[in-house]
Amino acid sequence: RLGDFSEDVRTVQTRLNRISTNFPNIPKIYPTDGVFSADTERAVRAFQRQFNLTEDGLVGQATWYRIAFIYNNVKRLSELNSEGLALSEISRQYPERLTEGMSGPGVQLLQYFLAIVGEFYDALPRWQAGQLDGVFGPQTREAVTAYQQLVGLPMTGAVDRETWYALLSTYQSVLLSQPEQEWLEQFVGLPETFLVKGMRGKAVRQAQQLINIIARGYAEVPAVAEDGIFGDATESSVASIQSLLGLPATGAIGPLTWEGMADLAENVLVGSQNAAGQYPGYPVGEEAT
Numbered sequence: 001r002l003g004d005f006s007e008d009v010r011t012v013q014t015r016l017n018r019i020s021t022n023f024p025n026i027p028k029i030y031p032t033d034g035v036f037s038a039d040t041e042r043a044v045r046a047f048q049r050q051f052n053l054t055e056d057g058l059v060g061q062a063t064w065y066r067i068a069f070i071y072n073n074v075k076r077l078s079e080l081n082s083e084g085l086a087l088s089e090i091s092r093q094y095p096e097r098l099t100e101g102m103s104g105p106g107v108q109l110l111q112y113f114l115a116i117v118g119e120f121y122d123a124l125p126r127w128q129a130g131q132l133d134g135v136f137g138p139q140t141r142e143a144v145t146a147y148q149q150l151v152g153l154p155m156t157g158a159v160d161r162e163t164w165y166a167l168l169s170t171y172q173s174v175l176l177s178q179p180e181q182e183w184l185e186q187f188v189g190l191p192e193t194f195l196v197k198g199m200r201g202k203a204v205r206q207a208q209q210l211i212n213i214i215a216r217g218y219a220e221v222p223a224v225a226e227d228g229i230f231g232d233a234t235e236s237s238v239a240s241i242q243s244l245l246g247l248p249a250t251g252a253i254g255p256l257t258w259e260g261m262a263d264l265a266e267n268v269l270v271g272s273q274n275a276a277g278q279y280p281g282y283p284v285g286e287e288a289t
Contacts, residue, residue: 018075108132
């Protein structure tokens, strides 16, 4: 509640900032310092309005778990979108009437659309990337029926032209709200790289880039020079990040530290992106930059 100070408060602030990138009516919180300020309370109230919770500005059990649920969904949506089909290789035009028992690329594309849209609509079942098997079974039929009910179409469980284009439209509207994740591609494969003080090179520079992104949102993490040299300053910042992550503060970067750094950096970077007209999270005045 208002006036509290803890790591749990900072968790709420960080997650609300990430969620607000997809739901711009939730104002940004700045700084994310673990202090339950008036700005934090306003963001909590906006979240509660958005998701039909009691608008009291308090983070009780219902609000806490709802924040966690929505946060995980918006992150999972980005993962599904990056793991999914190469849509440029498959036509989005209505393929044919799709019904239970059928299989093929058209069914797989249908499942992909349902999986993405399902991450934003509670009425639809959840999918995992490995379940997009291109086979129109009972799970697919149930998901199609749930979507038809959601948008007011006849609940046949089969995909006719009207259902197909309605689903495609819903999918496209969801993607429009998604921030770009391309910056993470440069860090693919780095968890297999172990770094310690004294090392030099591209991987060290990439680690320093992650550190500096994290430093924007976590005041206790000092920014470092992006010089590709793993010196005392980089070691100290890594140790600070490891403490945040609940890892041993060794100052060396192994797989768990890479993964944790990437996750923290994503939250800071994506959570700081503003939609047009969205409150930036800090006062804008004559001397603001």
